[in-house]
Amino acid sequence: MNRQDMMDHARQVMTDNDRGTYTVPTHGLYPFQWNWDSALSALGFSQYDEPRAWTEIDTLMAHQWDDGMVPHIIFHQPDDGYFPGPDVWGTGRDVPTTGITQPPVAGFAVCRIHDRAKDKALASEKARALLPKIHAWHQWFYRSRDPQSTGLVALLHPWESGRDNSVDWDAAFERVPTEGVGTFTRRDTTHANPAHRPTDDQYRRYIWLVQKFRSLNWDNSKLHDASPFQMVDPGFNAILIRSCHKVADLAGRLGMVEIAAQSRAMADKGVAAMETLWDEKLGQYLCLDRTTGDVVDSPSIGGILGVFAPIPKERAAAISRRIETLAESCEYLIPSHDPAAPEFEGLRYWRGPVWLIVNYMISDGLEQAGETRMVDRIMGDCLRLIETSGFAEYHDPITAEPCGGAHFTWTAAMVIEILE
Ligand code: 9WN
Numbered sequence: 001m002n003r004q005d006m007m008d009h010a011r012q013v014m015t016d017n018d019r020g021t022y023t024v025p026t027h028g029l030y031p032f033q034w035n036w037d038s039a040l041s042a043l044g045f046s047q048y049d050e051p052r053a054w055t056e057i058d059t060l061m062a063h064q065w066d067d068g069m070v071p072h073i074i075f076h077q078p079d080d081g082y083f084p085g086p087d088v089w090g091t092g093r094d095v096p097t098t099g100i101t102q103p104p105v106a107g108f109a110v111c112r113i114h115d116r117a118k119d120k121a122l123a124s125e126k127a128r129a130l131l132p133k134i135h136a137w138h139q140w141f142y143r144s145r146d147p148q149s150t151g152l153v154a155l156l157h158p159w160e161s162g163r164d165n166s167v168d169w170d171a172a173f174e175r176v177p178t179e180g181v182g183t184f185t186r187r188d189t190t191h192a193n194p195a196h197r198p199t200d201d202q203y204r205r206y207i208w209l210v211q212k213f214r215s216l217n218w219d220n221s222k223l224h225d226a227s228p229f230q231m232v233d234p235g236f237n238a239i240l241i242r243s244c245h246k247v248a249d250l251a252g253r254l255g256m257v258e259i260a261a262q263s264r265a266m267a268d269k270g271v272a273a274m275e276t277l278w279d280e281k282l283g284q285y286l287c288l289d290r291t292t293g294d295v296v297d298s299p300s301i302g303g304i305l306g307v308f309a310p311i312p313k314e315r316a317a318a319i320s321r322r323i324e325t326l327a328e329s330c331e332y333l334i335p336s337h338d339p340a341a342p343e344f345e346g347l348r349y350w351r352g353p354v355w356l357i358v359n360y361m362i363s364d365g366l367e368q369a370g371e372t373r374m375v376d377r378i379m380g381d382c383l384r385l386i387e388t389s390g391f392a393e394y395h396d397p398i399t400a401e402p403c404g405g406a407h408f409t410w411t412a413a414m415v416i417e418i419l420e
Pocket of ligand 1: 161162163
């Protein structure tokens, strides 16, 4: 596939998954709007259709809750091809949504799309309207997910991380019960190979948490303390910190002084707190289980994604070396779990496969830190994967086997970003 063919193919994927005012991640497996998928997909749209990129984020933010939370799925149209649907979540909204959130990459996306926009007037109008909403979401995070004001937020559900079945959650997930979860029928395994997906046992625990939060009426002033799963993920926090950092900068330039000052303070505090997650031995960050206070000794990509935040230069340099080490045990960077670790599974979702969106954010973080040595290799591996195996949801880091859903929106968006 030459460059132009790859670009044409990527745009075709975006077009096919476009539902007018939002995109679905892929037809069939994911028939609704997902939060961080939309933000990252907007980056792809913005390379050739800026109004469409803004619409994607406008639609996402139009479903923000009154307390500031931006939900992880918006169920625009009924579709029984996905489980769990709106009836399981029971959030009681006119356009149904889930009651949890996802990585807040929208702030970063808005700022990047604004800064490179050709239509400056539209970009300025959109950014002025969107920044207060995004800022309210960021404030919601620190209020609702960091009640002790540590500077780091906790996830209450693996689906919030976006890395649903990561090895990082295994020990903590043992403590999430399954009693009271009735029988249900998974739909994901009818669209995708079950060997690429989470297990039934994990699904029962996912649903137990949903039922628990629903029993609390999705009241975010109660959810954090009531959850048996409270996980501080460096990758997730890095995305939040980077978005706050970018919003601080852009809001400052747009004269939105209060948003700028508050965002700067949140980002600075977050960067300082990230130090508590650093693991010198591994040369990357690690998760912290807030319910036990234990560090989670799991060599996953979450701790490498920490470089997306504006972290100290020596930390970024160590992460670059860490990626170099990973390159010795795989063919395509960056595996979502260390192939040398016993839990590694090359085909199973977030337990080994490569995800282009994560590669993109890590490369961007390395560039921001001036640690560019591995960037070309990572970006080149992304394109080799697509060339070999198509626009899959994720790929095996050793064989390039395409996994999960095919014809995937954010994979296509990342290819457009890399090729432009
Ligand atoms: C649950 C849509 C989403 C991504 C997540 C990915 C997967 C959903 C699922 O698909 O999660 O949110 O049903 O498996 O893990 O990162 O946003 O692409």
